[in-house]
Amino acid sequence: MRIVALTFHDVVPGGRNGASDNDAFYCIKAGEFESLLSQLRKLGYQTVSSRQFRVWQEQGASLPERPVALTFDDGYASHFECVVPLLLRYHFSGTFFIATDLVGRPGYMTWEQLRKLVFLGMEIGSHGMSHQPLTSLSKSQLHEELSESRRLLQEQLGVSIHAIAAPGGFWNRAVAEAVQQAGYEAAWVSTIGTNGEETNPLALRRIVVRRPFSAQRVVSMVEGWQPAFWWAANQQYAIRVLKRALGVYRYEQLKRLLVPNA
Numbered sequence: 001m002r003i004v005a006l007t008f009h010d011v012v013p014g015g016r017n018g019a020s021d022n023d024a025f026y027c028i029k030a031g032e033f034e035s036l037l038s039q040l041r042k043l044g045y046q047t048v049s050s051r052q053f054r055v056w057q058e059q060g061a062s063l064p065e066r067p068v069a070l071t072f073d074d075g076y077a078s079h080f081e082c083v084v085p086l087l088l089r090y091h092f093s094g095t096f097f098i099a100t101d102l103v104g105r106p107g108y109m110t111w112e113q114l115r116k117l118v119f120l121g122m123e124i125g126s127h128g129m130s131h132q133p134l135t136s137l138s139k140s141q142l143h144e145e146l147s148e149s150r151r152l153l154q155e156q157l158g159v160s161i162h163a164i165a166a167p168g169g170f171w172n173r174a175v176a177e178a179v180q181q182a183g184y185e186a187a188w189v190s191t192i193g194t195n196g197e198e199t200n201p202l203a204l205r206r207i208v209v210r211r212p213f214s215a216q217r218v219v220s221m222v223e224g225w226q227p228a229f230w231w232a233a234n235q236q237y238a239i240r241v242l243k244r245a246l247g248v249y250r251y252e253q254l255k256r257l258l259v260p261n262a
């Protein structure tokens with residue numbers, strides 16, 4: 001069994017841009033998102049949480065016949081207003097990775113809204129505190145980001161936090177070790193691929209859904225159609241090469257230049 005995890009950022013009605021200045025690449029429309037959910041539903045997919053996936057990996061617990069993981073990064077207000085109602089309409093659930101410093105800021109969910117997500121059966125994970133790339137932090141900052149975000153989420157939401165998603169997908173071995181020490185059982189990155197029993201739980205793969213969006217192509221990947229993976233992997237590879245060549249800061253600057261906030 002292979003599990004595909006999809007990652008979404010801001011999901012907005014119509015054509016307006018999202019809360020964040022630099023995420024126009026990653027912002028998709030509610031109509032596009034709904035058509036994807038509707039196709040997954042028709043094909044018989046059922047959502048699994050990070051926790052369910054890990055229990056399956058470790059203890060061989062059963063999973064739905066056609067599992068898919070839907071993950072949402074950054075805690076945008078649109079996740080509460082738009083994503084969760086659509087998930088419920090199609091009998092799906094999602095995993096929401098929250099950067100705690102962003103909670104309550106304009107365009108992002110509040111603690112109250114996050115508590116409602118928990119009540120509605122959604123899974124919450126950490127996305128660090130400040131949303132800085134974990135690879136750019138000192139050892140003590142890294143420890144602080146990992147432990148403090150987890151502590152705060154647990155305290156505010158009254159649930160156990162088992163999973164983290166790396167801000168910006170920036171990841172290395174030192175980060176993986178620190179994540180494990182901080183008590184997480186799963187770390188989700190943005191390496192294209194599927195997840196199986198043998199996949200390292202500290203580097204679980206996700207497919208970031210971004211512009212140009214095609215529900216067909218995303219569904220093809222969930223279905224395990226290889227050429228769609230190659231297409232996505234090439235796009236991802238180009239981004240990784242750019243990030244490595246330019247460094248995190250200049251990469252973000254270039255992204256802002258290429259996709260100015262409309």
Ligand SMILES: [Zn+2]
Pocket residue numbers: 073074127131166167168
């Ligand atoms: Zn993020």
